[in-house]
Amino acid sequence: MEHDISSGSRKVVVVGAGAVGATYCYSLSQSGLADEIVIIDKNTDLATGQVSDLIHGQPFFPTVNIRQGTSDDYTDANLIVITAGSAMKPGETRLDLLKKNAAIVGGIAEEVALKKSRGVMLIVSNPVDVLTWVAIKRSGWTNNRVIGSGTVLDSARFRHFIAQHCEVDVHNVHAYILGEHGDSEVAAWSMTHIGGIPIDRYCPLCGGCAGWKHERRKIEQLVRESAYHVINAKGSTHFAVGLALVKITSSILRRQNSVLTVSVKLSGEYGISDLCLSLPAVVSDTGIVRIVEGPLSAEEIELLQHSGSVLKEAINLLNQ
Numbered sequence: 001m002e003h004d005i006s007s008g009s010r011k012v013v014v015v016g017a018g019a020v021g022a023t024y025c026y027s028l029s030q031s032g033l034a035d036e037i038v039i040i041d042k043n044t045d046l047a048t049g050q051v052s053d054l055i056h057g058q059p060f061f062p063t064v065n066i067r068q069g070t071s072d073d074y075t076d077a078n079l080i081v082i083t084a085g086s087a088m089k090p091g092e093t094r095l096d097l098l099k100k101n102a103a104i105v106g107g108i109a110e111e112v113a114l115k116k117s118r119g120v121m122l123i124v125s126n127p128v129d130v131l132t133w134v135a136i137k138r139s140g141w142t143n144n145r146v147i148g149s150g151t152v153l154d155s156a157r158f159r160h161f162i163a164q165h166c167e168v169d170v171h172n173v174h175a176y177i178l179g180e181h182g183d184s185e186v187a188a189w190s191m192t193h194i195g196g197i198p199i200d201r202y203c204p205l206c207g208g209c210a211g212w213k214h215e216r217r218k219i220e221q222l223v224r225e226s227a228y229h230v231i232n233a234k235g236s237t238h239f240a241v242g243l244a245l246v247k248i249t250s251s252i253l254r255r256q257n258s259v260l261t262v263s264v265k266l267s268g269e270y271g272i273s274d275l276c277l278s279l280p281a282v283v284s285d286t287g288i289v290r291i292v293e294g295p296l297s298a299e300e301i302e303l304l305q306h307s308g309s310v311l312k313e314a315i316n317l318l319n320q
Helices: 019-031 044-055 094-114 128-139 152-166 199-206 212-234 239-253 298-319
Strands: 011-015 036-040 065-068 079-082 120-123 146-148 258-260 263-267 273-278 281-284 287-291
Touching: 011 019, 019 036, 019 044, 019 239, 036 044, 044 065, 079 094, 079 239, 094 120, 094 128, 094 298, 120 128, 120 239, 128 146, 128 263, 128 273, 128 298, 146 287, 152 199, 152 212, 152 239, 239 258, 239 281, 263 287, 273 298
Parallel strands: 011 036, 011 079, 036 065, 079 120, 120 146
Antiparallel strands: 146 263, 258 281, 263 273, 281 287
């Protein structure tokens, strides 16, 4: 049944029924956040199977309508989550894969815009920062309504490894990974707190390690290599990213104004423009409310600008 986006009913459309899309739907169905979850995939058999598998579990989670859909469902969706994309094949270069996924995500973004959707578009497909930029260009939407999942998961990994090292509850750690969702990402130690105490002040109080700078580098490396370790061990990452997407969804559907490191298009922040990368941003039902341009050290700003240059190079290659 169709509904008006302003009616209070919360509808999420998920494009892509693979491991990430399905795991997100599984987590979302148990959260009670959405009234309706619609799954779209060009592999209709896969979409049908995922829907059937999910609805058989309905007695065990809050009431939610889960069904297979079409592009017409974009019109009244509060949130369109794009996880669709191609995996790298033997003999294929990163540029080949980038161009293929840019065509896929760009085509979906155009179709969402043609259906006059008034919701928010959340890009998850990789490379997420470049594809978020592509989706903004191809949809013609304002920057705030198209966001990428960015480094929300990377920041969660960062918090996990800090909490593990310092032997504190991860919920008492506030820390962000900024920049590219990739190898040039930046650990924002200047914005890291434990129990409200800046990390540079907390470490002398803790006294748990002799060489904190060395430990910082180890933690950064663990965060950067996390995805590779998981992929090597089991083939893909989807549990943690599914939960990260539910966190973003919660902020949008419940208008929570959460500060999350989503990928956003910049307009001069830290000297970077016309690129999408991750910074702390206030996220609500309209998408990005504002970017939080917090205090960074000169070194961190330089690293962030380098991350931007890596993404700019990818966009230039895409435009060739």
